[in-house]
Amino acid sequence: MEKNLIRYFDMFAGIGGFRAGLTRVGGFQCVGHCEIDKYADASYRAIHDIGKEEVYYPDATKIDPGGMPDFDLLCAGFPCQSWSASGRKLGFADPRGALFFEIARLAKAKQPAYLLLENVPRILLHDQGRAFAIILSTLHELGYGLEWNVCDSADH
Known part of the structure; x- marks a missing residue:
């Protein structure tokens, strides 16, 4: 592993959208990923070059941070079903929505x-807007400066 690479963990990895982008940009080293859907994980593994040193966690709620490698960047496309217009719109009341925590x-x-x-x-x-305010305040309380934007994927 190169010394100058930015180490990241890919949480709620799906088939690896973050990983694909970071690989394309260059300068990043994935130290592990988390994905509960076995079919998405199988696709992730087939698409991406998974290093032997990378850790894998099938369930985010069972990750012991003490056993994780250190990383500089946490990427997470956290489950959207509880927020989506096509879902039940339960937000944090849906266990998938609470995975933000x-x-x-x-x-x-x-x-x-x-x-x-x-x-x-x-x-x-x-x-x-209260749920988004909770997300922003939670991250602020953890000491993170915040920037957010709505992007149309058709533009990228």
Whole structure:
């Protein structure tokens, strides 16, 4: 592993969108990933070059941060079903929506310099904006400076 690479952990990895982008940009080293869906994980492994030293966690709620490697960047496309217009719109009341707090738990324990999070635009509107305010205040309380933006994937 090269010394100058930025080490990152890919949480809620899906088939590896963050990894694909970071690999394309260059200068990043994945230290591990977490994905509960066995089919998504199988695709992730087939698409990406997984190093022998990389750790894998199938369930974010069972990650012991003490056993994780250190990393500078935590990437997380946390589950959007509870926020999406096509979902039930339960937000934090849906166990998948509450998985945001697993990001916060790991960020608090590991203290990576950066977080890169992704979700659906409707998260801004849930509960008249209160859910997004909770997300922002949680990250602020952990000491992170915050910037957010709504992007249309068709533009990228």
